[in-house]
Amino acid sequence: MKPLIVKVGGAFIGDAQAAKALLDVLAELQKSRPVLLVHGGGPIVEEWMVALNLKTVKIDGLRVTSAEQMPYIVGALAGTANKQLVAQAIASGLNPVGLALTDGGMVKCTPMDAKYGAVGSVEPANATLLKLLLSQDFLPVVSSIGADLSGQLLNINADQAATVMAQLLQGELILLSDVAGVLDADKQLLSELNAGQIQQLIEAGVIRDGMTVKVEAALSAARDIGVPVTIASWKQPESLLRLAGNQSAGTRIYPD
Template sequence: MSRSPIVIKVGGALLEDSAAMSRLFSSIKEVKKSRPVVVVHGGGPLVETLMASLGLSSNKLDGLRVTPDEHMPYICGALAGTANKQLCAAAIATGLSPVGLSLLDGDMVTCEPMAEQYGAVGVPTSANAGFLKSVLAQSSLPIVSSIGSSPQGRLLNINADQAATVIAELLDAELLLLSNVEGVLDGDKQLISELTETHIHTLSQQGVIIDGMKVKVDAAMQSALSLSRAVYIASWSADVMDILNKKTGTRILPTPPPAQTGASGDTE
């Protein structure tokens, strides 16, 4: 079996389902017998609850949370604190050895602010894999929150799907984007087993793939193209090996690159 790492992204709603958390970490424990695993997480519901309790508005633009800088102390506390440690505790209860991290730790990832209208929302870029590889070499389970920092030290909120994508790129890993849905659904709410870039574009134009799912699918396609391998969108209730064995979920397939024209072809 391949020893390449597996990066598993989980949404924040997993924290509200202790049984699903336990099942997922039990599945990860089995997978870790043969392959390294990294968990990357968000915490949207936790953030929304905290914002509401503080009387602060929480808005989204194109599926991404608009984050004023003055909200970042609370969002850091919710994501890098509460959400991260709840997941670490659940991993410990399953017999795993977690290490709670954020994107800004160990020079793993560099982040730059997005457009001004998003506030303290960042775009991540993979940097140095050495620290994360050293954690994996200890047979630990890194659990990484989606809090990053600019080179100038500005704390940034990173979309967790994009965070997981950049960690997968950092490790040349397989990527599973897990949430409380079984995969990408078509217009009739039926599971789509495989998607290509062309199919994604068509469904987006038709309004079938929108908002948060569009961010998820776009992140999956970016990683599929970068890694030249399929990326999986599936349910956290499914067995990890069943997902990798194509028994459930949606596979986002990389498309062949265009014919070479002699130009460098560098794009953002």
């Protein structure tokens, strides 16, 4: 069965009860298929920035990462956030391995425009390490810190990192947030959407604000990996158990 790539954000990591509930579900899913976890950590980074009196600047939704800030962002994402998730996974009976995009030649990272600072884009490279870990029932827990071929550390968007993991492993991607999925005008969950339907709902104002960003990221990912991508909630992890029976959870976003 295809590996399941699950992406979670930093808000999830800070909610110990929610993390335990989701990781318990992933432990159950891992009995029938390989599972890989990719995480961001924006709220944790923000806490560090405030504590260190460092200014946060964003351009096009991306965190501008200066040379001064990079050591702290690496520490927050590849250190605190990653090891917190690893520890939580251990408590759920999983056998996690904390990784970053720097490890095992799994991806190729390149710097983006200099205006973003040490922010990079990423593409799939070598799946050997991940396939080995998954074959032995480990849970890879991957932070979105990468490095280019010159050894420069780069901050990578976590949604993009998760998409590349799905490309690399030809797996199924789930983007988890704090919403159950995409809702219609009557606040009912839509089980699936394609690009045309998404555009209509955005134009009608049904999909708006943060959900627009999530849906467009999922649609972009679905096009990149050529298979549907699911938007679901880490607040309702039990819904993911339906995936074990090839049923849908949340909203499936189709690439066309």
